[in-house]
Amino acid sequence: MSVGFIMLAHKNLDRVAQVAGYWAQRDHPVVIHIDARAPRADFDEMTEVLQKFRNIRFVARRPCDWGKFSIVAATLDAAEIMLAQFPDVSHVFLASGSCLPLRPVEDLDAYLAARPDTDFIESVTTEEVTWTVGGLDLERFTLRFPFSWKKHRRLFDAYVNFQRRIGVQRRIPEGVEPHLGSQWWCLTRATLQAILTDPKRSVYDTYFSKVWIPDEAYFQSLVRKHGREIESRSLTLSRFDHQGKPHVFYDDHLQLLQRSDCFVARKIWPRANKLYRRFLADEIKVLARIEPNPRKLDKVFLRANARRTQGRAGLKMQSRFPRRDSWALQKTCAPYSVYEGFSDLFSNFDTWMEKRTGTRVHGHLFHKSAVKFAGNAEIFNGCLSNSAKLRDYNPEAFLTNLIWNTQGEHQTFQFGPADRQEIGRFLASDQNASLYVVTGAWSVPLFHSEMNFQRVRRIAARYQAIEAAHVENLRSEHTRAKVHIWTLAEFVEDPMPILQSIIEQFDPGTSRKLTEVPKMADLTGFGKFVQRLKNEGMNPHLVGDFPLGDIALHKTPSLKPYVVR
């Protein structure tokens, strides 16, 4: 009672010989098929190395093409030799030339001896298959594939589409239930014998010779007819990337492989000397009854595939540069807040905000003369410079960089009509942005300024035009940012609930009351100022409906705790 190995290989024959020798030396027969296209010299060298083993056989070499029946034919040839010449073999294990045993072969013997009637073969109905690249599953069995997928992709696709359109279908022979699965299996002698001696085998072979990738379908389907106990999983650890290409193992995977407790893994990089040395060494200890557990490895592979297909949200770099129109993707990596008008209204808004929320509160990052980082820093996380020219050269990169560089710390900054406006559209389109806008608040510093009124009026008109465009942009249906807009009049009428709700966002759950509020600018006489602007022919509509007289609530809000709800 023992397991025999069939090896299919086409290159790196020195490694194939090494692994075959390892099994043969431990009294496990090996039947090897080498692709007829492998160099003759390599093959000769290999047979010479292996000729000392009496339990190794070579199958007549066929040229093998990926996705063609020749691979199945080679496997069938090898299986016939195995069953005919090695009567002690109870299980047959199909391996590739880039496979490497991870556990002693005695472990595998013991494992299989405890499950004498079990066929280990991944065999999944075509409806359940999730991994097929290109979406061909049942159609592998019902269409024809005369063109090579690797060499003539366009012809291949065109012919598939053509058949779909005209609705031709091949008839699946009786007794074949279409199943798919990993090419690498381990079958019992009885099952394999039944498949080889099936009276309808020639029908099946003819049929499968035109199925696409029959090495993932032939045994996987026929085992359903002949197998007694099917365990639908492969004993060979093999994982695929997003392109359907097997992941390769290197020396630095040693520990992961050891901890996987799998019997055999593929593919091994042929120059992974350490892996070959370690796993083919004699002193590897027997683990006997432990089940393979590749969960940890799977996690690593899943993460890698996700990184390749989805990447890190909000990152723009040399090998990840989403198209401008990729609306579904996050533009920045973390939420941030933008306050417009607050610092005009509250002189100490930055420090108050920083203290209340523990977030990083910047000044006007898009100030025309320089980037106003928190604390007036000249340089910020990631070596971002405060140079306005560098920032304006690519404002979006500046902001995405800032958010990326400060992961784990919420960023807040001030924005207003006096700033560079190029970033406006980006802010509106970024789902991570929260904008709190008090429109018309720019009029408060103007109100307090000692400038000539004509000049004030001109500036006010300009700011209003800029802000109106900005607000219109924020209100557009394409906006993905969270936007809150109040007019100045609305805001000063009752600022406390607004401030309270802003604070609570950073500290949800606790109903901390506002005990300290920022200092609001004195608005005595502001109504008259607004009226004067109107008298000069300007309509400061963004300020809102401000009463001419002084309203009761416009003064500094009371320090009394205020509870919302």
Next chain:
Amino acid sequence: MSLASTYRLRLERKKKRLRAVRKSRELTPVVDRTDEIRAKDILLFCTLRNERQRLPYFMAYYRKLGINRFLFVDNGSDDGSREYLLDQSDVSLWSTTQSYRRAKFGVDWLNWLLARHGVGHWTLVVDVDEFFVYPFCDSRPLPALTDWLDASSIRSFGAMLLDMYPKESIEDAVCKEGQNPLEVAEYFDAGNYMISRNPKYGNLWIQGGARARAFFGNEPERAPALNKIPLVKWSRGNVYISSTHTLLPRGLNLVYDENGGEKASGCLLHAKFLSSFPEKSQEELTRKQHYANSHEYRAYNKGLKRGTSLWTKWSEKYINWRQLEILGLMSKGSWV
């Protein structure tokens, strides 16, 4: 991409190839060991001038990665670089005293050598102060990467130039011969890079880092390009257009994913800012052999007062490739 512009690029590529053939007459073979090149070898191509001091470590670094074929163009060194290279058994050397600038900053020469010897090989084009870092470079030799690229049908591999600098002032950062320059210039800017797409060639145009911050704060548009594609499976007909920033055919420039995924990429650690730099930049300024009328060197000279340090408290100290990966400067892609 319209047919017309495809055709124009095709013409440009052909012209570039012809130009390389013409410029090849400027090269004199000094020692030619290219007949020893075997099918699977990875070839390193490099143009240099007076880099004797840097060469020993440079060679050791790339030999350790698994490169055993070096093809150098020596542009008139008089500091012993040439003699040093002659002694190395894995070096083929060509020399020229012609203008670096008029050979499109060495690109013409290298295009010719690549066409002659690179076809069918993975080729790495770097400068003597550039150190290639790729995912798992501390545990896997370069052939592991190129095998994986081959299996994934990827023909070119991007590696952004990452400017490294010392903490002390540049003229005090002395790197001894044979010493790892990254021990001296061990800091870099982690998060101030600006990227846009070049519609003509389809490559990304990356600027930023310490050079943009320190020398080009007032004219960012002139900050040097940092995008590089140094590792290419060379086919007949490939050409580098300007330095290793851009190639033709255009497909080779698509080393980035546009749907949100990350392709695998590396970095070229650029150990330019060492004590030899101020002198060198002065010299380059007088030779006037660099890009855009050596504007870059003029900017350095203006910015480089004695005691200039590029270091800031936000500078990142280099540890390994994993750190660069976490910072988002390079990516493993789906390579595990």
